Amino acid sequence: MDTDQGENRGTSRRALLKCMAWAGTGVVWTVSGGVPRALSIGEAFAAAPDGFTFVQISDTHIGFNKEANPDPNSTMQAALDSFAKLPKRPAMIIHTGDVTHLSKPAEFDTAEQIMKGAKFETHFVPGEHDVIGDDGKQFFARFAKEANPGGWYSFDQGGVHFVGLNNVQNFEKSKAGGFGEDQLEWLEKELKGRGSSTPIVVFTHVPMWPIYPQWGWATEDAPQALSYLKRFGSVTVLNGHIHQIVQKIEGNVTYRTAMSTAFPQPPAGEGPAPGPLKVPADKLRSVIGIREVTVVPAKPAAVTDLALA
């Protein structure tokens, strides 16, 4: 479980420092060959790729009210508004969880209102903050009616096979993210008949590789899920949870964690705990943001991370 920690720690720290260095300048991130690089907005626009384009948002944490971001409603709204600046209108939104902060009904109401205003088709998976106290009943009733009883589902769009997985309700057993046997069995059957040239996008809240298990930044039974995925030519795994950009490439599988729209977290192992990272208020929007993903068959997905400011 603890392989690659050093490498990942390095990557995440570099990513954050770079991002901080670009604070306030309208930073646009692109990831090419696993190395994040900042682009000017003009460059990003010129590079609008062909293919199926969607956006990922994550960790909106509606209900959070501490110093790191006293107004997550506004930053979530700003994230949705920023889609208008993209070179191509995204076909849909993937939300990779922690929609709310404390699973309170009022938080779900607010999040639902903000999402409705955006008028985009949206697919959600829960974060651990969305399933507190009620085993996810409110979350699934509002945001994932299409899901199986355990909270996982799949669909096809734009020639891509999308798989939404729930790795936040097996925590007691895993001590980190976990899928559980039923979900893994479903995944195996679900993928069995598909041609290996189908591009696959997996989205789930907790990273599927062990970034830092001491802080729960890992999915215990992910290797089994990977064993079903690795025969496909293009697999993109999108996560949230750690509120920063970290990526890893392993064969045909690329893993990418996204920024939050609410507040950043420290790089793995820096400081005592993975709580909200306070940055000066005028710098906040340079370390939170959205992600644009474009899938072209037979190639790795093109991923662009965009800070809000």
Next chain:
Amino acid sequence: MINSLLRNTLVAAAGCVLLGLAGGVLTHKVAAAGSAQITIQNFDFEPRALTVAPGTEVTWFNGDEEPHNIVNADLGQPRLFRSPGLDGGEKYFFTFDKPGTYRYICSIHPHMEGTIIVKAPG
């Protein structure tokens, strides 16, 4: 509301335990061990292991800015207690009546683990 309801019920239950022991030498000690506090700080339960007498009301105080909860997690056993999400500065109470060892976690951050050991004094 559920929390306070639960609390009242359990305080009542603890009262029964005390009544049951009335006249015994243990009564005074159990009453004296009526409460104990665990502070959550930097994603850790302090103390991680706490030994209390039956009937003790244990309070968890969340001293972090991040929310936490307290969820009994003894695999294969029915769940005895589960708090709602506690935001920074909030508390949860639970009264332990039956001797035993109770493991719990924060289900939001499952690497946070604690244990309550309930045993009669003496």
